[in-house]
Amino acid sequence: MFLNFMKFGWLNTPVRAVDCLVAGNPGAPAARTLVPSWLMRLAGTLLFVLLSLLSSQASAASTCPSPRAVSIVAGGEYYEDYTNAPCSQFGLTGTLVAPLYGTLEDSNATNAVRYRNTNLSATSDTFTVRDDVGQPIVYNVTITSAIVLAPATVPNATVAQPYSTTTVTATGGAAPYTYAISAGALPAGMSLSGGGVLSGTPTAGGTFNFTVRATDSLAVNGTRAYTLTVSAPTIAILPTTLPAMTAGLAYSQTIAASGGTGTYTYARTAGSLPAGLTLASNGTLSGTPTAAGAYSFTVTATDSSTGAGPYSGARAYSGTVAAGAPVAGNVSATVAYGSSANPVTLDLSGGVATSVAVASAALHGTATANGTSITYTPTAGYAGLDSFTYTASNGIGTSAAATVAVIVNALEVTLVPTVPGATIAMAYSQNLSAANGTAPYTYAITSGALPAGISLNTSTGLLSGTPTASGTFNFAARATDSSPGSGPFSTTQGYLLTVAAPTIAIAPATLSAMTAGVAGSQTITASGGTSTYTYTISAGTLPAGVSLNTATGLLSGTPTAVGTFNFTVLATDSSTGSGPYTGTRAYSLTVAVPAISVAPAALPAMTAGVAFNQGVSATGGTAAYSYAVTAGSLPMGLSLAANGTLSGTPTVAGAYSFSITATDSSSGSGPYTGVRAYTGTVAVAVPVAGAVTTTVAYGSSANPITLNLGGGAAASVAVASPPAHGTATASGTSISYTPTTGYGGSDSFTYTATNGSGTSAPATVMVTVGAPAVSLIPATLPNPVAESPYSVSVTATGGMAPYTYSVTSGSLPAGLTLNASTGVLSGTTNVAGSFPFSIKVTDSSTGAGAPFSATNSYTLSVGAPTITVTPATLPAATAATAYSRQLTANGGVAPYAYTVSSGSLPAGLTLSGSGLLSGTPTAAGSFTLTVQAEDAHQFTGTQSYTLTVASASVSLTPASLPNPTAEAAYSATLTATGGTAPYTFSVSSGNLPTGLNLNASTGVLSGTTNVAGSFPFSIKVTDSSTGVGAPFSATNSYTLAVAAPTLTLTPASLAAIRAGDAYSQAFTAGG
Missing domain, CATH: 2.60.40.10 (Immunoglobulins)
Incomplete structure (x- = not known):
């Protein structure tokens, strides 16, 4: 910084003030000021005041930012040097607010801030210093803990299952640590010890978020948030x-x-x-x-x-x-008079009955038991109530007697319930048949009356006749049988007979159309009523000129007007009484316009420049006719007169198409018209051949030339002068060109065109023979599979065969080769991967630019073979039973090596390297595993299996035991199979007959009982298996029926006794 004292008028020498600070050495002087030596000789208070003033003025232009955010770890320090800062370059001027959780070196007259944290548990601090002009600079310090908790996550738990004890540990602080939950909550039933051990048995499911805090010996804290999921238990x-x-x-x-x-x-x-x-x-x-x-x-x-x-x-x-002993229930039954062997539906419950018996006989009939069924036959001539009792039995016992209440119905004669309706004038026949009584029957009308014309045969019950009046007739008929004794029996049935009016039908359903001016006729007929019929028009009107014969129904005449005429025909029959009756039918009769025909169907041939004359005439309408062209155009040079004459001289060759309409002289809704369309061609003049320019492919043949033909249509073309470098061939009106083999360049020939009118002048065809386009197909090759034979052909087209094939860049997969003559790429590779290469084909052409070639780039992706392991599933095994299953692989190259790549086999089973899965499983359950097969070139395939090992199936025989006899020695042996010997036998329910015992080790049931009766019990056998689900057992239920002994008395007969002699005989009992 330069301070110019001249600006104050005191000095004329500039002064440079330089601040120097030794950074990173807290023991060095905070600042040092170097000034010129002459200034040191200046003395007095004025000079220092002047320097201070100048320093304030120089630094006041830049204010230090405040507040300032800094971050340190617990126990660390923060240091900031202001020597070269853009503000407060003349140093700090003291501490304004001291920190609470650390120390701050005195910043008065220094150029640096040094803060050291002393409270290791604090998470933030703040202090304020003053800059060189006295402005405050606030420092906000964030203090982060250096303590880190592990693990990052904790294992999940299951409700009611002891938790897999997990220990939370801390590093980065001063041991020892204490641990606590600082936020959230643990699942109920779990706790965190002060030593960081997380344990317990959760009693609540769900997801639990909590924070563990570790506090070291210096009271410094570290935290970590955890999420613990407690899964539902398996009950x-x-x-x-x-x-x-x-x-x-x-x-x-x-x-x-x-x-x-x-x-x-x-x-x-x-x-x-x-x-x-x-x-x-x-x-x-x-x-x-x-x-x-x-x-x-x-x-x-x-x-x-x-x-x-x-x-x-x-x-x-x-x-x-x-089942126990059967239970018989009361039932009721109804049987017909005079019936026999009526089955009775019994009410049986409880144990399944093996037989039933009649306990007390019926009074008015016979009840017969057979097996578990009973039938009942009433006494002949009896009707009314009857009853009997029955019991049901099985091997366990006999039910109490139950009652069967029987109702024998009286004889009931029946008549048909209804009769069908009748129609006037139509023959009627219906039999009133009786049933359930004794034939023959007699019939009578007991009330009401039959319709007029219908009568009842009293011997046969036949209602017959032809009704003559319509309406509804109510009557009652009685049938009486021929039963003797309490008979005869009779029944009366009421009837409702409706006689309907006849339906008069009129035919035909529709009428054929008529044509105006053309005579026509058709007959309308009626049916369904009584002949004869009369016919009238009841609605609408007939076409003018047409009439209806009222006696015969003939509709005839010659219509004079065109259109659609709607009318209704009414037919009346000759019925008397409530008649006559009528029927109607609505008709729509169309009278069509007449069809006018125009002749001839086709016109004679026309030739350009040749005079033409043809008359056109019409028929089918009313003469005379007028003619006009109503569509298309006549050939140029022709005209049509109103009388139908078509004449003139065609001036232009070509196709023509036009229509002529003929109009007749009909009046009324006429006149009417007819149209004839004509098409044809006016013959052409001599053809004109024009010059042609074309391009053909190298080595091509029979290239069709598009000729330039005008004038009259050519009948044929010819080559006038041949080409120099090829062959031109004319056929009909076409010419084809084949270049000489191997030639490319320009060529030409001339041609003429001819028809019946003459031959054209020659015209030139200029031909350019292009260079060949050699190409190589296909554009892409199918990908091979390692270890599988591969063959594909690349084929050249264009140019001249034979071709030569070569690999020009890249390399083929090892094992594949390219046949240079045929282009066949074939072989067998044992290496998978991607192989880019290029194939070039060269033809055998000669001449300019020859030979010709083409190059294609290919990439073969050799896929690994698909090795499959079979079978897809394994049959289930059974614990303690030998198991063997051969696994096989295919799709690769043998030999194969087999291993279990994931999961595990059931204990007792092994998989050999050759794929044999064998052994004797020792534990039941479901085992998931994956078997891998590796072939001779290290390609692999896998198959996932789930092998179920079923629990051992223990069975107990025999299913039933022989019955003992009281007071006789008894022995029967129970045998167990399946599972693992030895077996233990026990009585699991019920009681053995007194005196019989079951040997728990051998299964022998033996002894002598003195009690007769039925003894149900169950015997359980348990094997010696271990492992999952073991031991295994089976239980059979038995019932021993102990029979009473048979006592015999001897001797069987006594010796003869003679009167007067003393007699003595001893009797002995046995059994």
Whole structure:
């Protein structure tokens, strides 16, 4: 900075003031001022006051920005040097406001600010200093913690599942640290220890956002925000199946849930419980089934989770309630009089009946039981009430007797319920047939009257005749049968017979059109009524000249007017009584305009310059006719007279088209016209040949030349002088040109044109033979697949064969070659990738510019082969059962190596390098894995599988046990299959007969019972499997019917006794 003292009139020497600061060394002097030596000799207070004044004036022009935002880490410092700043260049002038959480070196008369944070837990601070003119500079300090928390994220949790303990750690501060939640909240059931351990068992689902704060030994804090998602739990319900149920037997089973937060509530959410059972909210399924049969229902358990809960799980149950003894119910039946073997619908419930029996017989009929059916036959001649009782039985027992109440209906004769309607003048026949009684029947009209003309045959019931009057007739008819005894029986039926008026129809439906001035006729007829008919016009009018014969219906005459005439014909029949009757039909009769024909159909030929005369005439209308051209134009030089004469001399050759209209002399709606169109051609003069210029392709042949022909149409053309470098060939009115092989350049020839009138003068054809355009196809090549044979042809066109093919740049994929003569690119490559190259083709042309060539650029993308692994799916395995499946690969080059690339096999199974998947799985479940096959060139293919290992299926035989006899030794062996031996046998429900025992190790059921009766029980066998779902078990239900022993008394007969002799005989019992 230069301070010019001359401006104040005190000195005439300029002074340079330089401020120097040693940056980065807090121990160095804050500032040093260097001035010329002569100034040091100046003394007195005035000089210092002057320098201070000048310094203020020099710096006042630039004000330091305020406030200033700075950022440091906890325990760090901030330093700013103002030596070369654009403001306060003469230093700071002191601290105005001191910081609260740090130290600030005295800034009075210095050129720097140095702030050091001393409160490590503070997050911000502020202080104010003054610049060289006393203005305040405010510093706002942001203090960031150096403490970093890890991990960045925490694992998610599941409701009711112990959390995978996670420890939050801190670095960057002074250990030890203490940890706490500073914002948000943890899921219920979880906690964070002071040592940073996050643990517990969450009881609420949802997404929880919280912040963990770590405080070090110097009270410095660091925080990290976390999001923890607590997923819904998987609630399982046991048992998987329900114990057996029997109709009529008390039942109780507890259903329990796990996996959620207790307690649980239970409810049926689908299907229906067996009748008689209820499900309590605590999971107890109890009651007494009242009906046998299949059941299917779903139980849902809901836990006590909070948050996004509660959660639920469901288990579907199905099974069959076993039948008890059958139950017979009361029924009623109605049977017909005199019927037999009427099946009775029984009311059977409870256990399935194997037979029914008649307990007490019917009084007025016979009830017969057969199997589970009963039929009833009433006593002949009986009608009224009857009853009997029946029972139902099965292997469990016999029902109480139930009553069947029977109603035997009286005999009921029936008649047809209705009769069809009739029509006047039409024959009528309808049989009033009776049924359900004893034939023959007699018939009579008991009330009302039949229509006139119709009568009833009392022996056959036939209503017949031809009605003569219309209307509605009500009458009643009675049918009486021939039953003996309490008969005969009869019935009376009321009838309504409607006699309709006849429908008179008139034909035809439409009339043929007529033509004005042309006689015509057609007959109108009527039907449906009584002949004869009379015909009249009831509406509209006939065309003038046409009339209707009222007796015959003949419509005839010669119409004198054109148009459409609408009228209605009325036909009246000859009916008497309520007649006669009529019918009508509306007609629309069109009278057409006459068709006038013009002749001749075509005109004779015309030739330009030759006189022409032709008469045109008309027929079909009224003479005389007048003629006029109404469309097109006559050939130039011709005219048409009003009398139809077409004459003159055509002056111009070419096509013509015109129409002549003939108008007749009709009056009335006339006159009428007819039109004839004529087309043709006026023959031409001698043709004129003109010069032609054309271009043909190199090596082409038979190039058609577009000739320049005028004048009369040419009948033929000819080559007058041939070309020098090719061949010109004339055919009809065409000429083709073929250049000499290998020639390119200019050529020419002359030609003439001829028709019947003469030959033209020769004209010149100038031909340019172009250079050949050699091209190479296709433009792109199909991409090969590694390890697969490849063959494609590149083909040249244009120029002259043969061709030579070569690769001019790039390189082919290894294994592929290009045949230089044929252009076939073929071979088998084992390398995938992108290969750009160019192929050039050269022809065999000679002469100027030859040979000719073309080059195409190609890129072959060699794709890896698609290696597939089969089968697409694996058959399920069973725990503890040997498993073997061969995997195969195709699409690559053998041999293949097989590995499991992701997922894992079930324990006990292995995959060999040759693809054999084998072993004996030791745990049930679903296992997802991916198998990779690698071929001889390291190309791979994969197949994803889900292998299901089913639980071992344990079964118990036999399905039923032989029945024991009381007081006789008994032994039967139960055998288990499937699963893993040894097995344990136990009685899971019911009771064995007293004296019989089940060996838990061998399954032998043996002993001697002294109690007869029926003993239902269930035996459960459990195997020794381990792993998922183990052990496995099966349960069979049995019923032992213990029979009473058969006692025998001996001897079977006694010895003879003689009177007077002493007798003694001992009896013994056995069995």
